[in-house]
Structure formats: C-alpha cells, structure tokens
Amino acid sequence: MLIGAGLVVLLALVAILVPRGDGFRPLDPASAGPTGARALSQVLERRGVQTDVVRSVEELRAARTDSGTTVLVTGPDVPERAVALLRERRDVHRLVLVTPSAPILDGLNLPATPVGRQGRLEAACEVGAVQPTDTLSAGSLVYRPTTSGVTTCFAAIDEDRPDDVAPAAYLEFGATGSHPDTVVFGQDQAFSNAHITRESHAAIALRLLGTETTRVLWYVPSPDEDDPAVEGDRPTAPEWILPALIITALTVLLLCLWRGRRLGPITVEPLPVVVPAGETTSARARLYRRAGDEQAVARILTDAATEEIRRRLRLPADADVARIAEAVHRATGEDRSEVSALLSTTVPDSLDAHARRLRRLRRKVRTS
Template sequence: MTVLTPTARAAARRHSFWIGMASIALLVVLVTLLITRAGSVTGDPLSPTNAAPVGAMAVAEVLADQGVTVTPTGSLGETSDAASGADEPTIFIVDADDTLVGSQLDDIAADAGHLVLMSPGFGLLDGFAPEIALAGSVSGVLDADCAVGAVDRAQSVLGDGTGYRLVGDAPDAIECLDSGDDVFSLIQLQRDGYLLTVIGTWDAFSNERVAEEGNAALALNLLGGADDLIWYEPSIEDSLVPGAPTVGELTPVWVSAALVTLLLAFIAAAIWRGRRFGPLVVENLPVTVRASETMEGRARLYQSSSARTHAIDTLRIGTVDRIARLCGLPRLATVEEVIATASSITGTDRGRVHALLLGDVPSSDRELVALSDALLQLERRVAHAVDPTSRATTTETPFSESTEETTR
C-alpha cells in the first residue's frame, strides 16, 4: 500500500537540520551543567560527614578506627553539652563562614582539654586569642620546625591556607611551620586548664589533599590526642551576638500598624476595582461565514496549487470515517477493515473498493472529479445497503462503471 499523505517520518526528514541543531544545543547545555556540577564544591568544607573532595570524612573515619569517639556538632549548645559529658575532650572548631566571636568560646573552652581552631577569622581571634593576628595567605610545602609532636611526626605539610603571627606577649607560645617573614601556619598556646592550637593549613585536612606529604600525620596526631573529639561546625544560629536586640525590638511601634493599614487598603482596593467573574457572554461575530464557502475556499486553494493528492486524501478520509460509522465499525477500525465491510455489504469487488479508497492517484482535475463522484456513490450504496429506507439512491451511473471509467 502506498501512503500518499506525507508521514511523520517524511516530515522529520524534511526538518532534520533544525532537529539536529536543537539536539546539539540541548547536548551542549547538559554537558555544561554536568561539568559545572562536577567542578563545584559539594557539601560543607572540612565536614566530618562530607565525602566530597573538600570534606574531611577521611580524617574522621581514620580517627574513629583508631578508637577516638568523633562527635559532630552544629551549635554552641550541642558542643557545650558534648564537652561537659566528656573527660577533657579535643574540640575542633571549623568556622568556615566566620560566624563566631571570641566571647562565645569561653563556656566550651572551660570543658576542653585541647581546643583547635581551624583558620579562625578576626572576630574569633580578637576576643579569644588577642596575642595572635592574621598574616595573610600561605601556600606551598612547609617543613617541620618545632617541637610540637604532630608537626614533628609529619615532617612536611601542605601549608595552603592562612598564616598567623604573634603580636602580643605570649612567652609559652610555640610557633610552627614558618613560611617566611615570621608568618606561621600553626601557633600553640598553653591556657589555664587547656591547650589552644591555631592552625591555618586548611587544605591539609581535606579528603583531596590529606594523603599528600605529611598531612595525614599532622591531622591525626593533632586531633587524636584524646579519647573524645568534638567536631564543631558553627551554624547560622550561632552568628548572633549574645544579648543583641532582635529585629522586632529594633522596629518602631508604628511600623506594624502602618503595615496592617496598608494591607487592609490593598484588600479594599482589590474588592472595589476587581472584575467580578460572571457567566460568559456570547458576542456576535462581525461576519458570518458559511461552511460551504469555507469548503469552497479550501478547494480553490488545492486547485491553485495542483494539490490533487492532498485533495483526494482529504475526501477519502471523510468517506472512510462516514462508511465506518454507517457499518457500525469501532473508531479504531483500520482502512482495510472498512474496505472489506463495504465490499461485503454492497457486493462490489474488493479490489475496486481498495483502488477507490487507497490506490488510484488522479493525474488531472478530471480524474480528481471522477474519483470524488465515485467516493460519493460508494457512500450512498453503503447507506442504502445498511438502511434501504434511507434517502440514498442508486439511480446514478452504476458504481462499477464509474470506477472503470476513472481507472481508464
């Protein structure tokens, strides 16, 4: 069977260029998204539960295997409770967003045996360790140069991170990992009842770099000196300065009343000016176009473009649909089923019905008109066969003769 109307596959081939361009553009977008996501930082940096390259899950897992109890915390309250329940634990503070101030550490430092600050900012140092000041960034490999056990065992450390220097009186301070100009990556102080270590080698603790140089030895020995390790990552809840007024307390009394008044005015205006949705209104069209005129217009368009194939296909689709309804066939019935049923009830040769509904291709306007007449006659014969009392008549030229004339 030859399909005369262009199929979906033919239409796709005709627009293959634009389909290909759209597919390439979509592929480029997907690849860009994948590369961006793969190269982006995932998870919290130096988090003990983050297995991404920037996390520190490797250090936490090894410490746990060595018998150290690692307790991640996310607030001052959790850290204080965990510290009070442990025996001189090591508290490791990773304040990546510089949310803490020095005075917030006084309570947890009293219960700590060793307090380790990873790359603390100005606010944390100013209130908690004023003897130490920021001294810029550090990069490159640093050699062990002090008596601190963790540094001595590491021998060399990746120093990428923050540098510090002493600016106050601290006779018992130990300065380690000198990067030049009295800038150190680790400074250790002995406080009343606990040991304070300020360290800036941020990358040395990450999953991606911990296996390089002596980074693992530094991290494990520095954090694994006690049976309990509290890994504290400050959250937004800890960023508020204790005792500071809330937003509500800072807001004048008249602001709330003004906002309520404006809201009521807006609602009143919406009700006043809003359009009420009632029943649909039927509007008269400026011009009434008859269906016959529309059909005639389409026919003239087909004629002007010599679209005989498209015209006969349109007529055949309507004829097949009406014959199927006359014969009581289901909506999903195929054309072959319609041909077989029409041939059976009218007593017409099946090949002739098939040629009329599918096979014949008009090569001139005269043949197109003949095929159209034959389709109309076939539909009338089917209607008469189904209901002899219908108004359909067969007084015209017999269907077989009209089909033979069309074929000739």
C-alpha cells in the first residue's frame, strides 16, 4: 500500500512539472517553439524587412504605420478595440489576416464568412503572393465570399452547393474607403516554425510579407480582461486538464494492477500442435473434391500459375494475359496463343490435364 501511495505522489509531481509551453501566443515571432514564428521573422529581417511586434491594444495604437507597412494579424481572437484600430489603418500597404473569425471580418467590413477546414489544397491560379503550382497542407480554413469582386485562390470544391462561389483559403479584397488592401489567409501553419518548410508555406509567407514592403507590423493579440477578445473558432482547454488526465490514467492503471494481483499469476499453456502447410493444402483439396467444384479448383490453379509467372518474369501487377503470354514466348519459346488460352481457361474439359499443362508451363518459366 505504501508503495502504491508513493507512486501516486511521484506521478502527481511529474504531472505538475510537465512543460506547458514557452509562454508565447501562437505565431509569436519571438517564440522558437513549434507554434511560434521566429524562423519566418528571422528570414524577413535577413531580407531587409523590419519586423516590429505589438502584443497589446495600446502598443497597436502607438505603433506608426505608412504606405510601406504591412500589418499582420495572427489568430482568430482579436479584442474589439483592436478591430476598431485596424479599421482606421487605411494608409498601410497591406493588411494580412491569418484565420480571422467571422466577427473580425464583419468588424472590418470584409464580405466573407468562414466555412470550415479542408484537406490539402492546390492553388491552380496566380494571385498576388500565390503561384499556380503552390500547395497548402491539410487543415486550411476556407472562407466563402458573400459578394462578387473578391479575388480568391486555393478554392475548395463544395459538392453541397455547386452553384455558389467556391470557398477558398486565400482571399484578396481591394482597398476601399472602409479598409486597405486586405488579404485573408486561412492556413496559420504556413507561418509556424514546425510547418513552414512543408508544401509551399515558406514561399507564400515570404511573398506575402517580404515583397513590396519594408516593414511588417506583427500584431499578436493577447488576452485583455478589460476588453474581451472577439470570439474565435478555436476553443481552449484549461491548463490543468493535461495533468488531471495524466493522473487519472495512471491511477486507473495502478488500480488495474492492484486488482489484477488478486487473481494470481498468469497461467502459461503450451500452444496447440502446429499443422504443416502440406496437410492443410491436402485437406483443402479433399474438400474441393468432395464438393465436386472443378471450376473453383481450375480458377485457383490458373490464378496461382499466372501470379508465379508474372513475378518470375518481373511483369507489373496489372499485366494482362496477352502481355504475360508475350513474355512467356520470349523467355521459353512457347506459342503465344497456347499460353494465352491456357491462362484464360477457367472451365477446362479435364482438370487433371489442365493442372499438368499449368505445372509444365510453370516449370519451363522457372528454368528459363
């Protein structure tokens, strides 16, 4: 009992000390973790693009912007005051929204709505930062434009609504009086350290943030008690859920071990007698003879011979009888038509004669 209690205490300590991340929000350019974006930030700086990070509404309000600035907003959870500030920044070069939620799109007067996640997507178009051969990994959030005139790429086929505009993972909205030139991008993994090297993520991210601009204002929204964030698309679990699950699972395991000991040691019994393959084959043959199903036996013999000949002559799995007969002719000199007829026969006049001819053909191919 003392040993069990000690194990429970030890497991509780391990669960409490489980790492809970590096303290950064997803796609934070200062984070080197899997969900961070330090790799992209460093590449942009090496290319001469200045990266300024803001993490609060006050920092966003104080940040300067001009026609050479691209404003990047990461994540679907953005405080309402931040949405109002972004709506006022009409002098910037471009506004890039990564997986924005529907309330953010409405707050910025962007006519689109999120539809859902999609599998791997191919561009098949050339729009802005996207080339026709670009691809995105699975998990992209796609958006359906609610008005005409929206430029889209990485479209997803919607079989339920074929007549509507196809939802897409990349949308461009031209500058208007209510917003600057804006890009909605539904693949947040394209910026993360763990996934930026997959598919065409790196190329799209660099074209989107590193061309026609000299500065990126990188806004990483942070929770603000005085200004709750606009509801996004990703629910979050409390921090204690992982330790609680680990403790519960290990406690159940210890309980099973404790209860299992009351049943005594496991009894080991010898395995049944191993039946040789030859006896199994003979027994199966006797069953076919008793049933009198010569057609089934002929099909089995023909299929087995065809498979062996195909493998020995190194033919592809989809090779037909004519191709196999041609290969047998080249290897053994056998007549093509006779080989083709033999391997195509499933209802022979004499099962014994058919089996002998197949055996002879297999032997010739084996020794050729």
